[in-house]
Amino acid sequence: MASLDSLRHLVQTHPIIDNHAHNLLSRDVACDYDSYPLESVTSEAHGRALENARATLPLLRATNQLSELYGSLCETWDDVLAAHSRWVQDDYDGLIRRSLEGTNALLLDDLLSDDDVESYDWHDRFTITATKRIVRIEAVAASVIGDLMSTERKEGETVWSKFRQQFLEAIDRAMDDPAVVGFKSVICYRTGLDVDPYSGDEDLLTASLHRVLDSGTRRSGYRVEEKPLNDWLVQQTLKAITFKKRAGVVKPLQFHTGLGDNDISLVKANPAYLQPLIVQYEHADIVLLHSAYPYTREAGYLACVYPNVYLDLGEVFPMVSREAQEKILRESLEITPTNRLLWSTDGHFHPESFWLANRQFRQALEKVLVEYVQHGDYTVSQAKTAAADILFHNSNRLYRLNLESKYVDGSVLSKAQTSLPSFPLDAFLLKNPDIEFVWMQWVDYTATIRVRMFPIEEFVRIARKQRRVGITLSVCCMLQDDTLLPEGTPTGQFYLEPDLNSLYRNGGLAKSAAPSATVMTFWRTEDGAPLDRCPRTTLRNIVDKLHAEHNIQLKTGFEVEVVFLKPTQDQHTGHVTGYTPAAANHSWSRMTSDTRRLVPLLEEITQTLASIGIKLEQFHAESAPGQFEFVLPPAEPLAATDALLAARQVIAAVAEQHGLHATLHPRPAPEGAGSAAHAHVSITPTTNENAFLAGILKYFQSIAAFTLSSEASYERVRPGIWAGSEWVTWGFQNREAPVRKIEAGHWEFKSLDGLANMYLAMAALLSGGYMGLESNLPLTVKECTVDASTLTSSQRAELGITTPIPKSLAESLDALERAPLDKLLGAEMIKDYVTVKRAEMVRLQAMSLEKRRLWLLERY
Incomplete structure (x- = not known):
């Protein structure tokens, strides 16, 4: 009836x-x-x-x-x-x-x-x-x-x-x-x-x-x-x-x-x-x-x-x-x-x-x-x-609450007018009643953002747990071009569970696109338990572990460095054959004639980000041709990383509307400065900050397998290009050290770029800090006030600087396989990650330098 x-x-x-x-x-x-x-x-x-x-x-x-x-x-x-x-x-x-x-x-x-x-x-x-x-x-x-x-x-x-x-x-x-x-x-x-x-x-x-x-x-x-x-x-x-x-x-x-x-x-x-x-x-x-x-x-x-x-x-x-x-x-x-x-x-x-x-x-x-x-x-x-x-x-x-019930009678749910089961979704759709589609996203081990799109009514069913979204487990052993590695299997699946706290309205898309939103996901097993190989679960677990066992509260903030490029196209086929910087007359924190032409783009990006709830702290020109930096506000690590990915999507979408391509390539112009994704991490209380930092420095080489996750990443491991130089060290306000200390319990990590799966990169960094706290490691590396590569070996030894930053992904992966990070990050995840990254490395090394550069520019 x-x-x-x-x-x-x-x-x-x-x-x-x-x-x-x-x-x-x-x-x-x-x-x-x-x-x-x-x-x-x-x-x-x-x-x-x-x-x-x-x-x-x-x-x-x-x-x-x-x-x-x-x-x-x-x-x-x-x-x-x-x-x-x-x-x-x-x-x-x-x-x-x-x-x-x-x-x-x-x-x-x-x-x-x-x-x-x-x-x-x-x-x-x-x-x-x-x-x-x-x-x-x-x-x-x-x-x-x-x-x-x-x-x-x-x-x-x-x-x-x-x-x-x-x-x-x-x-x-x-x-x-x-x-x-x-x-x-x-x-x-x-x-x-x-x-x-x-x-x-x-x-x-x-x-x-x-x-x-x-x-x-x-x-x-x-x-x-x-x-x-x-x-x-x-x-x-x-x-x-x-x-x-x-x-x-x-x-x-x-x-x-x-x-x-x-x-x-x-x-x-x-x-x-x-x-x-x-x-x-x-x-x-x-x-x-x-x-x-x-x-x-x-x-x-x-x-x-x-x-x-x-x-x-x-x-x-x-x-x-x-x-x-x-x-x-x-x-x-x-x-x-x-x-x-x-x-x-x-x-x-x-x-x-x-x-x-x-x-x-x-x-x-x-x-x-x-x-x-x-x-x-x-x-x-x-x-x-x-x-x-x-x-x-x-x-x-x-109780004179003066609340509105958005319940709509009937069996078919209707956007924000319908009462939904969870606070973040309710609140989000009340503010965004026009949303028609939701993109459910996850990030694989190659840092490729993958997506499933759902009409809002279907997404509500997913949020209500009235249906599940199964994804093949083969994504744990899959390359960017969907090649399944021999170590992978087409059998088995996990389920995407939307994290409704990560909902963002999509911004910067073409005006003809219907209003839509993006949500990040956790990976769940058949019985609904968290899947250890999920990057977001991995990050959340180490954050919770630091809080539960050491009473550490964490804040993370990111700097988005991006290079805007002009695509060049084949006149006959229309295919993109290459890219050139959108600004040639360009330098760090300077307004030039080329930079001024890009101001409307920069302001539109800032305004679009603000419209979806991401308010930049600042933005400015960086050193490489066409390179700019957008500084995001700090938040808890998982939320900050979600905001980073949402911001990157907006930047890329707005750039496309201006006929430009935004890339996170670590060094798109070999003659220019590198492009990074510097992360700020602060811990409270700061009582054991030295042990926390000591753990990161001790395991820095293995952490680099996640933070410098592509062979192209190591094009930035050079002295003199403001990228952290070549040695594992730290310094107070030293911008040519891979770790810049800003104040008590607050550091900037520079050996990190946009090709990383940022959930895994941050999880690895924090795991190093956790192991330092667990062992109460002494900070044997003394403060370095210069570019460590300019010091003699004896001068570095006096400062306790003995470990070089790896010069290749292969070195970092070797270090990862030797380190005990698997106890925190999960042995299965690390095994799959190493497999994928080694296969990716072989695939890229088989290409010419120019083809490899174009291949990465198109994907990141």
Whole structure:
């Protein structure tokens, strides 16, 4: 039935606002199962009681469903733990992104824990709109008490008066904070929901506060667990909410109700106890959290008869069985208006808690609403309105989020107008609604960028994981002209997974081309696991390893050096027969008559890059005829490399529109200076910078197999052409050293050019740094202030400069096969890489010098 299909489609794909959740664990502790047991995603039990969770229906159901999330079969909870650990190690961001698919906004109670969790705004990367805060009032009170005990009081100032003033000021600040959209009370846990609606006696409150002070310490903290004081906190918050509402500021108060840990009073968790308070503060919006289970009917009644009460449907998904979830949903619909029902996951710590809650809620909501339509209780239109309200619109209105839902009814997805599963894609298409095609790209071992193009509707299916894109494994042993080497095989494939963080609009293409975008990809195995031979995975792994094991944060920035050439064509065939520089009267950082003619091209490139989100830091003429440099902004290594490739594509496309060819050839004019791809790398903290640099210098010859990846690259390994000269050394602001130190923990690496697979090149550089840190290598190479090739051998020896930069690709590959880089970069990848590069070398050496030069110019 088509109309029911449209209802099912809406329930399963409409974006959601998660109106109550908690922070995720940082990656470092996400597998600390002793402190944060994964079983807690389906159980409120703790300690020994949690050991029984594996025998519960909710956990067994979760075990079966999580196979879908992980992309691998889970038959036991141990399988789940193993899969979770793999995802955390290999792609924690990817696991979170999958778990939050379809989430438009998160409202986080970020005071559940002060330790081991990411900040609320860190979660923004996974949602369409900025994460908002729900302020827990008991945590605010505990914080005020802690501050109170560490500061002196003024003469005549009592503990109570100072606490009262500071608590009210903290609530007032939260009321004025645009990041805060509401408050929460856990009085249900502390003293129960039988809250006195009227403020207590000051002597009683003072005594209550002193008992809290006596029960804690500044080190252990203070748990506010005194009924007079807890009631007062709620009363004062509701007064502030009521007062601010008159000025147009609406921030509800959420109450934990029903289901909870074993320290809750189950009897006093019944929201019916709140009825006097609800009546007293009739102008304050109140949200009853967690379906109030097992008191759903009582909560639904309150939301029905009081206009300031809302019922949240969270936490029971995935904490109870499927039948119980459906029963709770039906009970909530018995008399509660659907515009008073809100959705939340109560997700916390582990990404799986979000995924399971969202998946199971959508399943239950679809079943219940479809049955109501089939029985004539709802029309399809009424059921769809109810679903959209519960999933999105009710929270949007209540918390004054002012968000737009781009959901379009129907089964066919339509560009940015459709709600899509992942934040980067949603946000990108909202800004670029005209996109018709997406190019999925990957870079092989010859640094050839390969591409598959998809209409936007098909790409959305790929992003939703509704279809896969298989690529033959033979690309790991393939040359630029698609020749499969004998060591390769036509059997087997991997799957492209788009990295939605790398989406860029294509810029500079011909005006007749439809609007399109480019996305880089990861390589996945048949079961969805990362493939070690993937260049982007290789880079991401070493970055993560440096962070996890040495607490190193990395930033990378690139300088794009490019030479603009004029093609010369055969008059009869139109084929390109050669190239000449676009500017002959040309030199470094100088404006000449030839350079000025190219200014419109340079400015168009800069403007086009800015239009796709890449804002250059500067651009200028370089030394070789027709050569220019574009300096990109710094970013994390993977993002910086993605931006580098996107920028190069724009430069090449804009140049083509001007009738020019942009080349990355390391030395297109033998008589001119070389053309590089200098990389800036900075590490934080800088404590062990010498060991990091020492590792790179020690393994420099093997690293060069990736950074100087073609025989043509070694045409730059010469003295006197500002390319880093011939010796492995470093120097502060020395531009004739292969490594220029700029400041503490910040270096420029010059022995790198545009023929490199930049993901592998950066991975190799960082691997050298990692090995230096692991071994705490001393920096035996002293600072060099001149071109080391101008020194005598004894002068170089005094500086510890003993290693030459390889003079050929063969030398670098030999060094790579001797070095232990395979432990970090992967033995299979290095084996295939060496095979490809040696075969490429043989292919090029068989050509004449001029044919070889033209062959490379056409491809790079």
